[in-house]
Amino acid sequence: MITCYTLVNGMLTPKTITPDEPLPQDALWIDLLSPTDEEEQFLEKSLAVNIPTREEMAEIEESSRLYESERALHMTTTVVSGFSEQQPTGSVLNFVLTPDWLVTVRYAELSAFHAFRTKLSQHPGLHKRSDTIFISLLDSLVDRIADILESVQAHHNRLANAIFREPKPDEEGPKEPKSDLQSILKQLGRSSLLLARLSDSLLGINRLLSYLHRAASEWICREAKAWMKTxxxxxxxxxxxQNRMNNEISFLLDATLGLINIEQNGIIKVFSIAAVLFLPPTLVGTVYGMNFENMPELGWHFGYPLALVGMVVSAIIPYAWFKFRGWL
Structure with missing residues (x-):
């Protein structure tokens, strides 16, 4: 889809066009969302500039992401999309910038673009040049990253409370359910992946700004330069x-794994103690289950109940010893 923005009464106004229509001569910003081959060819012919394909935008070397051709600056970065649908993924965003117009090529709906359209109506005087539109879009991307980081930080706070929550004493009401440490571990892993994608976005934005400083310092207006610094x-x-949040995730991961190990050790401890408690009764039962001919206890009238008592006493003695030593 091709959305063309032109200045109408001093304000950027969008209009959706098709390859069958002529491109407006006063187009200031052209937004391509999931363009078809026909739309790309139409725009290349109308602007006399190369529009990168999705495969070209996916290349990771810097020379393929930041370059100049035909008086236009080609800049590509990675942004996070789908966070609002709880399915964050990395999406590639391309800018083609000249002193006269800006072209954006994207293959995902981005919340930053929706926020930018709101900004257009609030500050129409700031978006009358291609360079200020470009910087404003980057500003919206940075604002969106900040919103995501704030949301992730709030989620980390909830996970930390769940990890380190102290159980309530019985007299203070019903006990709270135990934290699902395995689920917490998965959530921390997903947060770590999300932060890695956000780090790529921030790195890409910084590279775009540095490249713009070098390649377009002669024609960028003073307002755009000041905005770039911000x-x-x-x-x-x-x-x-984001680096501090990575350290926090590492700490929470270590704490969660430590608590899981403690729980596993507690389970093994219970089985070990149970095995020790049942070992003496098993020994008594094994001795009197051999049925040798010369075993005088086999002829005792009270041999069977005495053997049962011996089993119980042999289990109680190690249990009492464990309680005395504080091992239970």
């Missing part, structure tokens, strides 16, 4: 915040 500062601060 976006760079926010991006660096989010990078530091």
């Amino acid at each position: 976006v760079e500062r926010d991006s660096r601060s989010l990078g530091d915040y």
Whole structure:
């Protein structure tokens, strides 16, 4: 789908067009969402510039993501999409920037673009040039990353409370259910993967800003340069915040694994003590189950009950010893 934005009464106004329609001469921003081959060819012919395909955008080397051709700056970065649907994935976003217009190519719905459209109506005077539109889009991407980090941090706080929660004494009401440490472990793993994708996004945005400084410093307006510094500062601060969250995840992972080991050790302890308690009665029963001919106890009138008493006493003695030593 091709959405073309033009200035109408000083405000960017969207209009969806098809390859059968001519491209407006005063187009300032052209947004391509999951474009077809026909739409890509139409835009390449109309703008006389190469529009990268999805396969070209997926290349990871910097020379394929940041380059200049035909007076246009080609910049590609990775962004996180699908977070609101609880299915965050990495999506590639491409910018083609010239002093006259901006083209964005994407293959996923991005919340940052929806927020940017709201920003257009609130601050129409800031979006009258291609460079300011580009910086504003990056600013929206950084804001979206900040929102996701805040959500992940709140989720980590809930997981930390579940991990380190002390059980209530019996007199204070019904006991709370035990935390599902296996589920917590999986959630921490998913958070770690999400933070890795966010780190890629922040790194890509920083690379875009650095490249823009070098390649377009001559024609970028003063307002865009000032805005770039703000976006760079926010991006660096989010990078530091994300690193701290990675350390927090490592700590919570270690704590969860430690608690799982403690639970497993407690289970093994119960089986070990049970085995020790039943070992003496088993020995008594084994001795008197041999039925040798010269065993005088076989002829005793009270031999059977005495053997049962001996089994019980042989189990009680080690149990009492364990209680005395504080092992139970």
